[in-house]
Amino acid sequence: MSVIFQSLATIPNxxxxLDCIQREVSRDVHLSLLLIDVVRFSDVSSSFGYRVGDVILEEVALRIKKLxxxxxxxxxISGDIFGLMLPGIHSDMQLRGFYSHLVEHFKTPISFDENAFVADFNVGAVANLAHNKDISLLFSGAESALKQAKQNKYDNFQLVRLSEKPESGRSLALKADLKRAFANDELELYFQPKVNLQSLQIVGAECLLRWNHPLDGIIVPGSFIEAAESYNMMNEVGYWVLERAFRSAFELQSRGIGxxxxxxxSPTQLYDANFVSKVGKLxxxxxxxxxxxxxxxxEDVALSNSLLVKRxxxxxKALGLSIAVDDFGKGYSNLAYIRDIALDTIKIDKTFVMGLDSNPVNKAIIQASQLIAAALGCRVxxxxxETVEHLHLLRDMGIEIGQGFLFSRAVPFDELLTLTQTDFMVGTSLAYRSRVS
Known part of the structure; x- marks a missing residue:
């Protein structure tokens, strides 16, 4: 059924x-995916403002849909990148023809005020394999194709076949590194304590992944998570972390530490049809x-309008686990969707806390988050x-639980056990610092 977009907000995020692709793949695997990047679009936004930029993107979306x-x-997909799913079987020549058709059509400028914008595109394309129902594999192929299209010197189009592995020597080495990390047990969970801000007792801990690399030492997730996503290994990493989290929680429970x-x-796990059964098995x-x-x-995953994610x-949650939204307030999600998810916790993004003592808007955002949490019946x-001032201000606002470097950085499991036995000393130290601040 044809859809006419009324605004950017009505285009599926x-x-x-991805949810649409999943439904289509479950019905018929014969489809192709194009990722379409609007070239130099940032120049428009910086020159004419975001309002004009949104108008142009709306026109681009409308034209592509009609085309x-x-x-x-x-x-x-993101600010100036669109995804286009085309049902059916398509040859390499047809996919390149789609790109040519797109570029030719947009030689007609988009007019706004007394200016005109001629849109050009980088396009990555992939046709699904005959028996593939793994949309993460399909999407990763399209992302790889788009990345190559952006790097091409003379051609803004790139096609990747899923049966091929167009990886560079460095890519293969990094992928081998990740495989070795699993085989040699080089991955480890660290834990950042969550503290009751009144009693200063540790009440919880967040698992954070670390890689004990034999050459580079302790590596935080950023770079290797990106690599895992690129090489379609995110599920492997995500389920390793989940299993170790279960193991750590069981160890705490067996020691009588509550x-x-x-x-x-990860989003990849939530789009895995076997996610719930794997949680149940653990x-x-x-x-x-x-x-x-x-x-x-x-936040963008939790508040996405995805029936699969909600289900x-x-x-x-029906199994008994709690659900938290991390980095709340950082994104630009449509908050209407938060009504449809039974949340237990809202975690206020650290950027609002770290500027709390210098920016009154931050305080207003935190208070608004408290109102939302109260309406949802969840905690904040x-x-x-990072400072005693933050602690005082949050206490005064009625925030009960927090985490940050004031209490502890993320630490290995054995150090977490030690911290749980030294709550009184932690509390005494912080109370003293509070008096002299």
Missing amino acids: RYAF FGKDAVLGR LKVSVNI ARQYGLDLSKLELELT QLAEV IAEGI
């Missing part, structure tokens, strides 16, 4: 678009009190507490 017909599905363990869940394996485990989701979250956790 990355996760809703490829009612069977095509368009989504907005901390709630929080673990970050629950049975460890016999864990699941009220002691919490799944943390980024998965409802099912894991503040991230990024």
Whole structure:
């Protein structure tokens, strides 16, 4: 059915678009995916402002949708990158023809005020394999194609075949590194304590992944998570972290330490149809009190308009796990979707906490988050507490739980155990610092 977009907000976002692909793949695997990057679009926004930029992007989206017909599905992957799903079997020549058709059509300028913008594009394309229902493989192929299209010197189009592995020597080496990390048990969970801001007792801990690289030492997730996503290994990493989180929570439970363990869940896992069954299997394996485990989701995933995500979250919550939204307020999500998810925790993004003592708007944002949490019946956790001033201000505002460098950085499991036995000393030290501040 043909869809006419009324505004950018009505175009399916990355996760809703992936949901559309998942539904189509379950019905018919014969489709192709194009990722369309608007070249030099940042020049428009910086020169004419975001309002004009939004108008142009709306026109681009509308033209693409009309150009490829009612069977095509368009989504907005990020600011100036669109995804286009085309049902059917397509040859390499047809996919390149789609690109040529797109570029030729947009030689007609988009007019605004007394100016005109001629849109040009980088396009990455991939045709699905005959038996593939793994949309992460399909999307990773399209992302790889787009990346190559941007790097091409003379051609803004790149096609990747999923049966091929167009990896450079460095890519192969990094992928081998990741494989070796699993084989040699080089990955490790660190834990950042969550503290009751009144009693200064540790009440929980967030799991954070670290890589004990034999040459580079301790590596934080950023770079190798990006690599794992590129090489379609994110599920492997995500489920390793989840299993170790269960193991750590069980170890705490067996020692009589009643901390709630929080673990970050990737979008890839939430779009895995086997996610809930794997969580259930881990629950049975460890016999864990699941009220002691919490799944943390980024705001854009939790608030995405995805029926699959909502269903998965409802099912894991029914098992007894808690659901938290991480980095709340950082993104630009449509908050209407938050009504449809039964959340237990809202974690206020650290950027609002770290500027709390210097920017009154930050305080207003935190207070607004408290109102939302109260309406939802969930608790609020503040991230990024680094000074005693932050602690005082958050206490005065009624925030009960927080985490940050004031209390502890992320530490290995054995150090977390030590911290749980020294709450009184931590509390005494902080109370003294509070008096002299």
